[in-house]
Amino acid sequence: MADGVAVMVALQLAYGPVKAIVADRVYAGDIPADAVLPALGVKEISRIELGTVSGNEANTLITARIQVTVAAKTYPDQKNLLLATKLGAGTHTGTIASTQVRSVLRDAVGPDFSDGAARIYSQSRDFKVTYLEPNPT
Numbered sequence: 001m002a003d004g005v006a007v008m009v010a011l012q013l014a015y016g017p018v019k020a021i022v023a024d025r026v027y028a029g030d031i032p033a034d035a036v037l038p039a040l041g042v043k044e045i046s047r048i049e050l051g052t053v054s055g056n057e058a059n060t061l062i063t064a065r066i067q068v069t070v071a072a073k074t075y076p077d078q079k080n081l082l083l084a085t086k087l088g089a090g091t092h093t094g095t096i097a098s099t100q101v102r103s104v105l106r107d108a109v110g111p112d113f114s115d116g117a118a119r120i121y122s123q124s125r126d127f128k129v130t131y132l133e134p135n136p137t
Contacts (some may be wrong), residue, residue, distance in 0.1 A: 003127040004064030005029075006097040008042045011104065012068065015083040021077075023102050031071050037120065038081050045126065049133075059100070059132035065107065069124040075114070078121035082109070100132040119128040 005028050012018045012026045025031075025039035047064040066087050072078040093105040104113070107126035114121045 003099060004041050004047070004062070004066045004131060005044050007099050007104065007129050007131065008066045008068060008127060009103055010097040011039055012085060012094055013086055015084070015087050018081075018087075019039065021081050021084055032070070035071075038070065038077055040081075040085065041069040041071070043067050043069070059134055061102070061130065061131045062133045063128055065112075066127045066129050067071065067124050068127065070123055071120055071122045072085070073119050073121070075112075075121045078112070078123055082123050082125060102130040102132070104129050 009026050009028050022038050022040055027041050030058040031039045031041040044066040045067050047062055050061040070078055093101055105128045107128050110124040112123050115116055
C-alpha cells in the first residue's frame, strides 16, 4: 500500500543524524505517552489527488503533506532533533517503503510548544511527499 507516512518514517529511520538521536523511536501517528524521549511522531495532514487522466491509469499521483513532530526533554535537544529531521540536501525519489516516490520536499516549520511541568519540548516540520498510489482494479 502506498503511504506518505510510511515513506517519511522509513526516511527518518534511515537518516544517520536522526537515527543517532532517536534510535528506533519514530512512530506513525502520535508519540506514545510512555515513549522514551527524544522521539518523532509522523502524521498525514492533508493529501491532494491530482485530477488527471489517472482515473484510467494504473496509478494516481498523490501529494501528501506529512508532519514530523519532534519531542525532547530540553529545548536545545528539540532544536537539534528538528534540524536533523530536514533529511539533508536534495530530494528523495525512488522506491521507499514499497512506495513509488516522485519527490520528498521540505515545507513549513511549526511553532515551539512546551509543557514545563512534564519537561516536554516539541515542534513540527512539514514535508510534501509526492508518490504514486495504485488505483483500485
